[in-house]
Amino acid sequence: MDSVVKDVVVVSLIGTQLDYVGKRVDRWAKWRPNVSLCSQDDLVINQLHLLHDNHSNRLANDVTVDIESVSPETEVSLHSVNFQNPWDFEEVYAKLFDWCLQQDFDTDKNDYLFHITTGTHVVQICSYLLTESRHFPGRLIQTSPDHNNKNKSIGRIQIIDLDLSRYDQLATRFDVEHQEGKEFLKGGIETKNKDFNNLIGQIEKVAIRSKDPMLLTGPTGAGKSQLATRIFQLKKKRSMLKGTLVSVNCATLKGENAMAALFGHTKGAFTGALKARDGFLLTANEGVLFLDEIGELGLEEQAMLLHAIENKSFHPVGSDAVVNSGFQLIAGTNKNLKEEIKKGAFREDLLARINLWTYELPALKDRKEDIPANVDYEIELYSQKSGHRVQFNKEAKSRFIGFAVSNKATWSGNFRDLSSAITRLCTLADSSRITIADVEDEIEKLTRAWSSSGEQTHTDILNSYLSTEQIQQLDKFDAQQLSYVLAVCQRHTSMASAGRELFDVSRTFKSQPNDSSRLQKYLNKFGLKWRDIRSID
Ligand SMILES: Nc1ncnc2c1ncn2[C@@H]1O[C@H](COP(=O)(O)OP(=O)(O)O)[C@@H](O)[C@H]1O
Numbered sequence: 447m448d449s450v451v452k453d454v455v456v457v458s459l460i461g462t463q464l465d466y467v468g469k470r471v472d473r474w475a476k477w478r479p480n481v482s483l484c485s486q487d488d489l490v491i492n493q494l495h496l497l498h499d500n501h502s503n504r505l506a507n508d509v510t511v512d513i514e515s516v517s518p519e520t521e522v523s524l525h526s527v528n529f530q531n532p533w534d535f536e537e538v539y540a541k542l543f544d545w546c547l548q549q550d551f552d553t554d555k556n557d558y559l560f561h562i563t564t565g566t567h568v569v570q571i572c573s574y575l576l577t578e579s580r581h582f583p584g585r586l587i588q589t590s591p592d593h594n595n596k597n598k599s600i601g602r603i604q605i606i607d608l609d610l611s612r613y614d615q616l617a618t619r620f621d622v623e624h625q626e627g628k629e630f631l632k633g634g635i636e637t638k639n640k641d642f643n644n645l646i647g648q649i650e651k652v653a654i655r656s657k658d659p660m661l662l663t664g665p666t667g668a669g670k671s672q673l674a675t676r677i678f679q680l681k682k683k684r685s686m687l688k689g690t691l692v693s694v695n696c697a698t699l700k701g702e703n704a705m706a707a708l709f710g711h712t713k714g715a716f717t718g719a720l721k722a723r724d725g726f727l728l729t730a731n732e733g734v735l736f737l738d739e740i741g742e743l744g745l746e747e748q749a750m751l752l753h754a755i756e757n758k759s760f761h762p763v764g765s766d767a768v769v770n771s772g773f774q775l776i777a778g779t780n781k782n783l784k785e786e787i788k789k790g791a792f793r794e795d796l797l798a799r800i801n802l803w804t805y806e807l808p809a810l811k812d813r814k815e816d817i818p819a820n821v822d823y824e825i826e827l828y829s830q831k832s833g834h835r836v837q838f839n840k841e842a843k844s845r846f847i848g849f850a851v852s853n854k855a856t857w858s859g860n861f862r863d864l865s866s867a868i869t870r871l872c873t874l875a876d877s878s879r880i881t882i883a884d885v886e887d888e889i890e891k892l893t894r895a896w897s898s899s900g901e902q903t904h905t906d907i908l909n910s911y912l913s914t915e916q917i918q919q920l921d922k923f924d925a926q927q928l929s930y931v932l933a934v935c936q937r938h939t940s941m942a943s944a945g946r947e948l949f950d951v952s953r954t955f956k957s958q959p960n961d962s963s964r965l966q967k968y969l970n971k972f973g974l975k976w977r978d979i980r981s982i983d
């Protein structure tokens with residue numbers, strides 16, 4: 447194939463200034479991009495597609511005549527493409543894009559070049575994008591005046607093949623941008639967990655490219671609120687929005703005030719409404735509205751919110767007039783909204799609207815490899831806030847990290863627990879050194895806190911998997927044991943590893959420990975399957 451000599455086909459635009467023919471005689475002494483392109487000794491152009499607008503018909507014809515005289519082998523064809531505003535990127539790109547789509551490019555027969563030259567940077571950028579994205583299946587050819595050549599009309603040419611690896615650095619620049627965005631979202635804390643890093647990578651892309659709602663799920667303290675703030679800041683840094691961040695915890699919006707707080711109200715809309723007020727939705731105009739714990743929002747407010755997202759407008763309480771507000775919604779929840787829909791507590795249509803970009807932040811116990819870096823980060827944070835530097839001694843640090851990454855540490859409050867633990871350690875440390883005794887104390891505190899919160903969630907766990915009727919039919923003994931088993935199952939990603947923890951002693955007496963099937967048999971007694979447990983989590 448490669449041995450076949452292909453025709454050289456160039457696409458070029460007429461430049462009203464540089465290509466201008468002017469007074470007939472001096473025109474040959476001038477550098478004119480399109481004529482010079484066709485005057486090159488070592489480049490034979492077989493076809494030249496000249497794009498020009500309606501005002502330049504005459505110029506295009508004159509240039510064609512001159513090209514034919516310097517390069518009889520070039521067949522020039524004229525195409526009329528009108529730019530209302532040649533400095534408008536969107537318009538120029540769209541028209542060139544459409545023009546490319548209409549062409550029947552035959553890359554087996556032809557070698558395509560897109561001509562870029564001085565003074566046409568809008569076209570340069572658009573043709574770069576079209577070539578890079580392969581909508582134009584060729585290379586770029588750049589012409590410029592050559593001040594060293596006595597014959598001014600010839601100029602220089604350079605062919606730019608974007609497929610060559612040296613142009614990868616152009617693409618790499620974009621990668622650097624992405625990398626910076628990801629680091630920013632992670633708050634500069636080094637993270638090793640692969641799933642978490644993938645998650646952040648995706649969130650970064652969506653944050654930069656989309657204005658659609660986002661839903662951040664995950665247990666309390668996993669970092670949803672913090673991430674929402676960082677997404678907002680990243681968008682702001684990249685000049686993607688003008689407005690502010692309005693953060694609202696929906697759990698605090700209860701009763702009749704909820705509507706007015708969200709959507710605003712008129713003066714006298716209800717008793718106590720002495721003045722008209724903007725609601726959160728209006729304050730978030732052109733910015734981000736972060737609705738934390740969206741699962742706590744009342745059904746009526748949910749309906750209004752859905753309407754407001756879809757129409758970018760709503761009625762304040764007590765008002766007939768419509769208020770407009772365009773904001774990006776980020777919602778946070780630690781509830782399973784599908785379960786809430788089943789209970790009739792959450793609107794299915796609202797979930798459908800907000801779960802286009804849903805991201806589940808992992809619990810800290812599922813990111814144990816990231817604990818050491820986060821401990822350092824929290825220590826640093828404490829030093830900055832308090833103005834004095836506290837450090838672990840070596841043994842104390844390894845004891846704390848050892849505990850923190852063990853199965854004994856459930857980190858049920860996630861980063862919030864880690865942050866409190868470090869704050870306590872730093873505050874109580876004498877002479878700015880955290881000792882092993884300090885760490886032992888703290889481990890005891892954490893363990894106690896986690897076991898008492900365990901009792902509290904005992905019925906919550908059963909409620910997640912069984913109906914009230916089923917629970918009422920359980921003996922206290924079974925209820926205790928089952929909730930314990932379920933809690934262990936929630937912590938594991940496979941039935942085999944959950945089984946290993948549950949049967950840790952008896953399995954050692956068996957010649958073939960069949961942890962999974964023992965666990966499944968136990969769950970069967972209550973009509974439960976492993977799949978059900980993992981799908982709720
Ligand atoms: N990725 C993280 N690394 C370290 N600390 C974090 C991280 N995300 C959140 N935090 C800290 O943990 C605490 C809880 O985070 P938050 O965003 O309020 O969690 P959530 O909204 O999921 O309950 C905050 O003090 C926050 O500064």
Ligand SMILES: [Mg+2]
Pocket residue numbers: 670671672738778
């Ligand atoms: Mg939160």
